[in-house]
Amino acid sequence: MGTSNKAEKVNGLLTKLNDIAVKAIKKEKYEKAMAAISSSAKIQYMYNQRYTDSKLERDIVEIAKREKKKYANDISKMQIKNNTVMFYDGFGLDTRGVAIMYLNALAKNNYHIIYVTKQGVENQQPEIHEILKTAKVTWKYIPMRQSYSKWMDTLTKAIISTNPKALFFYTTPDDVAGAVSFALFHDVCKRYLIDLTDHAFWLGTESNDYFLGSREMSASNQYFKRHIPKEKLIKLGVNLLVEEGLEHDGLPFDVEHSRYVFSGGSLYKTLGDEGNQFYRIVDHILKNHKAINFLYAGAGDKSQMEHILKKYPGRAFLIDERKDFYYLIKHCTLYLNTYPMFGGMMMKYSALAGKLPITLRHNADSDGLLLNQKQAKIEYDQIDDLLKDVDKLLNDEEYLKEREKMLNGTVITEERFVNNVRGVIEEQKTDYEHSITEIDTTNFQKEFYERFNYKKERDRIVNYINRSLYWSMPWMFIVAIKKVVQELLKR
Numbered sequence: 001m002g003t004s005n006k007a008e009k010v011n012g013l014l015t016k017l018n019d020i021a022v023k024a025i026k027k028e029k030y031e032k033a034m035a036a037i038s039s040s041a042k043i044q045y046m047y048n049q050r051y052t053d054s055k056l057e058r059d060i061v062e063i064a065k066r067e068k069k070k071y072a073n074d075i076s077k078m079q080i081k082n083n084t085v086m087f088y089d090g091f092g093l094d095t096r097g098v099a100i101m102y103l104n105a106l107a108k109n110n111y112h113i114i115y116v117t118k119q120g121v122e123n124q125q126p127e128i129h130e131i132l133k134t135a136k137v138t139w140k141y142i143p144m145r146q147s148y149s150k151w152m153d154t155l156t157k158a159i160i161s162t163n164p165k166a167l168f169f170y171t172t173p174d175d176v177a178g179a180v181s182f183a184l185f186h187d188v189c190k191r192y193l194i195d196l197t198d199h200a201f202w203l204g205t206e207s208n209d210y211f212l213g214s215r216e217m218s219a220s221n222q223y224f225k226r227h228i229p230k231e232k233l234i235k236l237g238v239n240l241l242v243e244e245g246l247e248h249d250g251l252p253f254d255v256e257h258s259r260y261v262f263s264g265g266s267l268y269k270t271l272g273d274e275g276n277q278f279y280r281i282v283d284h285i286l287k288n289h290k291a292i293n294f295l296y297a298g299a300g301d302k303s304q305m306e307h308i309l310k311k312y313p314g315r316a317f318l319i320d321e322r323k324d325f326y327y328l329i330k331h332c333t334l335y336l337n338t339y340p341m342f343g344g345m346m347m348k349y350s351a352l353a354g355k356l357p358i359t360l361r362h363n364a365d366s367d368g369l370l371l372n373q374k375q376a377k378i379e380y381d382q383i384d385d386l387l388k389d390v391d392k393l394l395n396d397e398e399y400l401k402e403r404e405k406m407l408n409g410t411v412i413t414e415e416r417f418v419n420n421v422r423g424v425i426e427e428q429k430t431d432y433e434h435s436i437t438e439i440d441t442t443n444f445q446k447e448f449y450e451r452f453n454y455k456k457e458r459d460r461i462v463n464y465i466n467r468s469l470y471w472s473m474p475w476m477f478i479v480a481i482k483k484v485v486q487e488l489l490k491r
Helices: 003-026 030-047 054-076 098-108 126-131 148-162 176-183 216-225 277-288 303-311 325-331 344-352 383-395 397-405 414-427 442-451 454-460 464-469 475-490
Strands: 081-089 112-118 137-142 164-170 190-194 210-213 233-235 259-264 292-297 316-319 334-336 357-360
Touching: 003 030, 003 054, 003 454, 030 054, 030 148, 030 176, 030 442, 030 454, 030 464, 054 148, 054 176, 081 098, 081 148, 098 112, 098 126, 098 164, 098 414, 112 148, 137 148, 148 164, 148 176, 164 176, 210 216, 216 233, 259 277, 259 325, 277 292, 277 303, 277 334, 277 357, 277 383, 292 325, 303 316, 325 344, 334 344, 334 383, 344 357, 357 383, 383 397, 464 475
Parallel strands: 081 112, 081 164, 112 137, 164 190, 190 210, 210 233, 259 292, 259 334, 292 316, 334 357
Antiparallel strands: none
16 A cells, blocks of 8 residues: 555544544434544554544543533542542553552552452452452452443442542553543542553543653653643653562573573564564574574564574574563573564563663664663664674673673662652652653654554454444444454354
8 A cells, every 4th residue: 555545544534533523422422432532542553643632632521521410419529538549450461561560559558449440350360469469459340342431431430439539540542431531530539641652642631630651752752742741741660570489381491501592572573674683683693602592482473583493493492471581581691672662571671680681772762761771781773783792792701790780770679669659649749850852753653654554453443342333434334244254254
């Protein structure tokens, strides 16, 4: 698809969805309006040619304004509880990600936690339940698949019934139901959006009071591209929780006595750049350092990885993601960050383990993930400089150890994070300060544009919860029928 043709198709679809939302709001068909807004947001997140949509944000506020009459009496009777905080988790995943760090901090601060997430995950979050086993927690599981209206309604009632002083918005970029619900509590509760996808589009600029970001990319995009005032921006990175003593599943080589370079994450993060730079680095290491193995933990498109596995049998290994990943990081010689898309959390875990997270810079994507990142000298602008330094690191043990010492203090401690989360809730500030400098994302967005598959992403918005759109967009019927047929054929 030609450049102009792709842009024309995307803009045409977004215009159509916006028109549907506006007309639906006027007719008080809020389910349909929210379906259109969510669909537009999903497209814009993958397209990523802008970071916010003022029309969608206005629509969200307008829906909240009109829907508030249903809840106005109950909201007016709320008796805010100073020690109660809601954490709204639109993902419901039991991971070592940002959610569990915040929940741990809330527990350590002795807040009564109202944890709200999707139905169906009650028995699928052992780590979250373990971290909160001694905390005071009210667990609420709400429907997020049936309809946006029910989703919004149950979340709103959960807020009203629990009277929290603060609400944390931790969710997907297209969560219109959460955004409408949070918009209802303007001047009632302090609302904090955790900026997970600081590199891409998301909803919620008008539904929250403060915006938590971990790096300068977040501050730049929030201020210059999402047009959020400086006084609403709060800098806060997350600490890392590490579960030591997990059973090691074993590998084809002796992890504790072998030298290996480790990398991991979804394999798509290693694809899409001209020249396959990530695999060029791996190939260089294995070709020039015969005593070094390479281990990758992740899944997805193996097309490029297969070349490495075949070229270096018995030295290159691909495994699934697994819980003992920190054990694997601790015992590696170097950690190689993915490229062209870096792995922020894995970068932090590597630094915490005292292992250099070697990173080929891709625009400014990875900047500011670690404290004192520039001083740690882990980023390289040119691949040749990276390869030269990696050679020295693998050949000179003393040089490697000196470089590892430079990682001290690059990751926020648990104590500091816990204290700063309390600072956010009680004073709307942390002991960090954003340096707001505009970061040029032109090349970064260009890559999103080139990767964007219009038909694939258009068809992704055809699902049960968006069924209210089918009459206005007949092509969705056809796609829906095809999906049903495909599912039947799989059985």
